[in-house]
Amino acid sequence: MxxxxxxxxxxxxxxxxxxxxxxxxxxxxxxEQVFAELIQTGDWGRYRGPHGDRLRSALKExxxxxHAHLCSSGTAAVELALRAVGVxxxxxxxxxxxxxxxxxxxxxMLGAIPVLIDLRPDDWQVDVDxxxxxxxxxxxxxxxxxxxxxxxxxxxxxxxxxxxxxxVIEDICQLEGARIQGRIAGMGGDIGVLSFGxxxxxxxxxxxxxxxNSDEYQQRITIFTERGNDLSPLSEMQAAILxxxxxxxxxxxxxxxxxxxxxxxxxxxCAGLPPIRTNLRDSFPGYYKVGFQYDPSEFNxxxxxxxxxxxxxxxxxxxxGFRSLHKIHSKRRYRAPAPLRVAxxxxxxxxxLHHPILxxxxxxxxxxxxxxxxxxxxxxxxxxxxxxxxxxxxN
Ligand SMILES: Cc1ncc(COP(=O)(O)O)c(C=O)c1O
Numbered sequence: 001m002x003x004x005x006x007x008x009x010x011x012x013x014x015x016x017x018x019x020x021x022x023x024x025x026x027x028x029x030x031x032e033q034v035f036a037e038l039i040q041t042g043d044w045g046r047y048r049g050p051h052g053d054r055l056r057s058a059l060k061e062x063x064x065x066x067h068a069h070l071c072s073s074g075t076a077a078v079e080l081a082l083r084a085v086g087v088x089x090x091x092x093x094x095x096x097x098x099x100x101x102x103x104x105x106x107x108x109m110l111g112a113i114p115v116l117i118d119l120r121p122d123d124w125q126v127d128v129d130x131x132x133x134x135x136x137x138x139x140x141x142x143x144x145x146x147x148x149x150x151x152x153x154x155x156x157x158x159x160x161x162x163x164x165x166x167x168v169i170e171d172i173c174q175l176e177g178a179r180i181q182g183r184i185a186g187m188g189g190d191i192g193v194l195s196f197g198x199x200x201x202x203x204x205x206x207x208x209x210x211x212x213n214s215d216e217y218q219q220r221i222t223i224f225t226e227r228g229n230d231l232s233p234l235s236e237m238q239a240a241i242l243x244x245x246x247x248x249x250x251x252x253x254x255x256x257x258x259x260x261x262x263x264x265x266x267x268x269x270c271a272g273l274p275p276i277r278t279n280l281r282d283s284f285p286g287y288y289k290v291g292f293q294y295d296p297s298e299f300n301x302x303x304x305x306x307x308x309x310x311x312x313x314x315x316x317x318x319x320x321g322f323r324s325l326h327k328i329h330s331k332r333r334y335r336a337p338a339p340l341r342v343a344x345x346x347x348x349x350x351x352x353l354h355h356p357i358l359x360x361x362x363x364x365x366x367x368x369x370x371x372x373x374x375x376x377x378x379x380x381x382x383x384x385x386x387x388x389x390x391x392x393x394x395n
Pocket of ligand 1: 078103145206
């Protein structure tokens with residue numbers, strides 16, 4: 001680690017973590033072996049074969065569910081889940097005002113209306129206390145997404161939705177392998193959605209899955225996707241490289257939890273950058289991103305984008321989070337039964353650290369805290385940085 005009296009790297013100093021963010025996905029020996037076998041057998045180029053069946057079985061066993069449907073992306077999986085629970089034109093789907101953009105778009109593309117609810121002030125996850133107020137006669141489903149190291153209280157969500165017969169879709173695209181109130185993530189609602197995108201914890205470049213115990217939902221997905229050909233398939237090649245990653249998932253989740261805890265310990269006394277955490281019982285997150293509630297007032301008014309640029313230059317992949325959905329969509333496209341004040345704040349102040357560094361066993365956490373201190377110390381100089389949101393192609 002370098003001298004913190006030097007100017008920040010974005011202003012010409014030496015970066016604190018010159019190694020920079022690690023590559024992803026990792027080329028494990030297990031993956032190399034799969035590629036060698038795919039070439040040898042020719043399975044890489046086949047429509048059908050054993051790999052998709054094996055992955056389906058492994059996902060069912062891992063999640064303890066009856067059905068696992070493989071598809072081409074998490075985005076496709078969300079659409080299939082919405083269709084499976086019967087969302088149609090004119091229906092309403094309740095979701096968080098801070099979520100992945102395509103979740104909103106998927107609802108709108110079905111002719112349904114997203115009903116946006118605000119976040120909890122403490123962990124910036126969807127505020128389940130506001131759910132009842134958002135549910136109306138037209139509510140067809142509730143879509144819940146756990147984000148950035150936070151977890152949504154699904155027991156509370158089920159207690160509201162079950163008596164009303166409203167299905168819960170659980171988006172676990174950012175935390176495969178997590179545990180929420182004693183259940184494996186994805187099994188906390190009626191149907192779960194996974195992503196195997198290139199930056200994700202389980203990566204196949206692209207890909208997704210829908211998991212459920214409902215025969216009816218599975219049947220609807222089959223009817224919608226089977227057209228003599230699969231509408232949004234996952235290839236044999238993709239399925240093959242996901243299998244060893246699923247086997248490694250629990251071990252890697254543990255390492256990520258441990259390295260994230262070490263980071264939180266380093267940041268304990270650091271004002272203005274509290275990590276998003278959970279205090280749900282019998283639970284642990286899966287870290288696709290470690291989220292932070294950035295507070296510019298603790299950094300002399302330095303904007304989140306300026307802070308992010310400075311952290312990236314120091315060697316840490318810290319990017320702005322999502323845009324809140326009511327900030328990027330016309331009011332005509334959604335309903336918001338109550339003000340979205342915390343989502344306003346999240347829109348401007350979520351920062352996320354990308355996961356690959358969480359598998360690094362070196363003491364990068366000390367350097368991370370040093371980089372934050374350095375940015376605070378040089379905040380006056382950094383205020384001159386252009387307010388350009390750093391590029392992020394990793395969602
Ligand atoms: C919460 C969430 N849901 C859904 C998706 C969509 O997944 P995909 O990129 O595989 O389409 C993403 C992707 O980042 C996501 O973060």
